[in-house]
Amino acid sequence: MTPPRFHVPGRHALRARRAVPWALAALLAAPGGGALAGWPALVPAEAHRTQLIGLQQGTAASARVRDISRQGFELAGGGWVDFGRWYRPAWTDTEVSFLTPLRPHLGLIWGVSTGERGEKYRIDPSLRLGLLLIGEQGPRTRWSVQVTTVLGGRLRERACTADYGDIGGVQAVNCRLAASELPPAQTLDYLLNEKPGGRTRIALRWSHAF
Amino acid sequence: MNTTRPARRPSALLALAFTTCAALPAHAQDTGAGLDAEASLLNAATPAWMHGDVGAAWRQGWRGQGTTITVVDDFRSASTSTGRLGTTTQRLRHGEWTAMEAGMVAPLATVRRHDFASGSAVSLQRGLNVLNLSYGMMARAGYQASQIRWSAQENSIIGYARQGQAVVVKAAGNDGTALTGANRQGQTDYLNLALRGTASTIYVGALNTHGSTTARASLASYSNTPGSDATLQRQFLVVGVTGQTTGLYGTSFAAPIVSGYAAVLGSKFTSATPTQITNQLLNTARQDTIAGYRATLHGRGEASLSRALAPQAIR
Numbered sequence: 001m002t003p004p005r006f007h008v009p010g011r012h013a014l015r016a017r018r019a020v021p022w023a024l025a026a027l028l029a030a031p032g033g034g035a036l037a038g039w040p041a042l043v044p045a046e047a048h049r050t051q052l053i054g055l056q057q058g059t060a061a062s063a064r065v066r067d068i069s070r071q072g073f074e075l076a077g078g079g080w081v082d083f084g085r086w087y088r089p090a091w092t093d094t095e096v097s098f099l100t101p102l103r104p105h106l107g108l109i110w111g112v113s114t115g116e117r118g119e120k121y122r123i124d125p126s127l128r129l130g131l132l133l134i135g136e137q138g139p140r141t142r143w144s145v146q147v148t149t150v151l152g153g154r155l156r157e158r159a160c161t162a163d164y165g166d167i168g169g170v171q172a173v174n175c176r177l178a179a180s181e182l183p184p185a186q187t188l189d190y191l192l193n194e195k196p197g198g199r200t201r202i203a204l205r206w207s208h209a210f
Numbered sequence: 211m212n213t214t215r216p217a218r219r220p221s222a223l224l225a226l227a228f229t230t231c232a233a234l235p236a237h238a239q240d241t242g243a244g245l246d247a248e249a250s251l252l253n254a255a256t257p258a259w260m261h262g263d264v265g266a267a268w269r270q271g272w273r274g275q276g277t278t279i280t281v282v283d284d285f286r287s288a289s290t291s292t293g294r295l296g297t298t299t300q301r302l303r304h305g306e307w308t309a310m311e312a313g314m315v316a317p318l319a320t321v322r323r324h325d326f327a328s329g330s331a332v333s334l335q336r337g338l339n340v341l342n343l344s345y346g347m348m349a350r351a352g353y354q355a356s357q358i359r360w361s362a363q364e365n366s367i368i369g370y371a372r373q374g375q376a377v378v379v380k381a382a383g384n385d386g387t388a389l390t391g392a393n394r395q396g397q398t399d400y401l402n403l404a405l406r407g408t409a410s411t412i413y414v415g416a417l418n419t420h421g422s423t424t425a426r427a428s429l430a431s432y433s434n435t436p437g438s439d440a441t442l443q444r445q446f447l448v449v450g451v452t453g454q455t456t457g458l459y460g461t462s463f464a465a466p467i468v469s470g471y472a473a474v475l476g477s478k479f480t481s482a483t484p485t486q487i488t489n490q491l492l493n494t495a496r497q498d499t500i501a502g503y504r505a506t507l508h509g510r511g512e513a514s515l516s517r518a519l520a521p522q523a524i525r
Contacts, residue, residue: 073516073520074517075517075522075523075524076490076493076494076517076518076521076522077494077517077522078496078517081524160524160525161525162521162523162524163521163522163524164521164522165490165521165522166486166489166490167475167479167482167487167489167490168478168482168521173524175524179516179519179520179521181273181474181477181478181519183477183478183479183480184478
């Protein structure tokens with residue numbers, strides 16, 4: 001059987017067009033596929049309309065906040081401050097991603113995330129956009145270029161108000177660092193205000209079947 | 211009226227556990243042992259003799275900067291003892307040990323040395339001042355505090371304590387008696403007596419180890435106590451002195467730990483007065499880490515750096 005040839009017009013172009021969704025999905029589902037990892041590789045080959053290619057609850061930012069939520073510190077009087085009450089959301093940031101074929105060898109990756117919020121932080125909703133280009137070098141060699149970027153998704157942390165009594169009075173502080181050795185005012189410099197990690201990704205892949 | 215001039219005596223028990231003496235490293239031979247120890251220890255792991263709280267302070271990188279610990283002690287005599295606070299066993303003078311210890315707890319504090327035989331007034335520096343007194347002024351019991359002819363040195367220290375100009379950290383002593391009582395030789399530490407009730411003095415006794423709620427510590431057998439005096443009880447803290455690790459026993463090595471804590475606190479609460487730093491350490495001491503806690507033995511309890519740094523409330 002003649003393998004798909006993406007760049008040859010005519011009779012083969014039809015095959016190629018039909019094969020694209022499968023090929024794109026297979027590439028995206030490969031290890032390192034980012035938010036798309038885990039999507040089954042077997043998307044029906046005849047489907048060339050927009051496909052759901054990723055559904056993920058919990059992003060890198062929400063995982064980071066989850067780590068924080070498990071921590072805490074002891075107050076001056078011995079009571080325990082559990083960060084869970086400040087850093088645990090009612091809803092976990094969830095991202096859904098799609099692939100829309102634009103041409104036989106080119107697809108648009110797009111997706112959105114819901115964001116999440118707790119009492120002392122917020123992860124903004126985000127929009128993911130990208131392109132996937134695939135091609136061939138001979139019958140058994142394929143390559144792809146995937147570029148995606150995320151807009152939004154910023155993690156922002158809110159300050160707490162701490163009462164240090166006579167020694168320090170009432171001050172705005174970073175909740176996480178209120179009991180650290182840092183002067184209270186300086187802890188505010190360490191409030192989280194970060195763009196999502198791995199915001200723009202470029203992935204190059206090359207495969208050869210032996 | 212009869213007066214007397216007490217004799218100075220370090221509040222240390224000489225090393226009981228000896229190991230092979232190693233050559234004195236350069237940092238210990240310099241005049242600023244605490245500062246130099248700081249440089250070599252900044253990136254080192256927290257020594258085993260330190261409370262876990264100090265390790266947390268080290269990891270935060272906020273270690274007493276902007277404060278000064280003046281160690282009033284023996285820096286000139288030929289008397290030395292063997293111990294191990296860092297990675298090497300050394301033989302150092304009493305003051306060299308206490309200065310090194312305070313400097314290790316608060317590595318970014320400026321550690322100054324004031325030889326206690328000088329008798330000269332102790333000067334204060336900019337920022338928070340902590341005075342570490344790991345010695346006693348011993349004389350025959352029975353005098354009133356007013357009968358003591360103090361040198362300019364002790365006069366300055368007592369004055370700073372009364373006026374709350376410096377955190378004065380005083381080793382309780384190693385006679386196993388009350389702070390202001392007579393020891394077996396019939397002598398009293400008159401410096402303890404003179405500092406009683408002053409605004410910014412902390413007396414420090416020794417526990418046999420660091421306490422925790424699961425493994426409570428006991429008062430070291432040699433440590434002096436506040437006794438039944440409620441004023442002294444309110445000024446008294448205890449900390450673990452792990453001589454089994456360092457070879458250094460005595461309340462001499464309890465006081466520098468609290469001096470270091472005061473410096474770390476001072477670097478966090480940069481506008482706090484010495485009296486506020488003193489009260490914070492006293493008010494946040496914990497009793498649940500001490501076996502058979504009693505105010506007559508342990509005063510306010512075991513000093514807790516982590517609690518002293520923490521807010522009373524947060525929302």
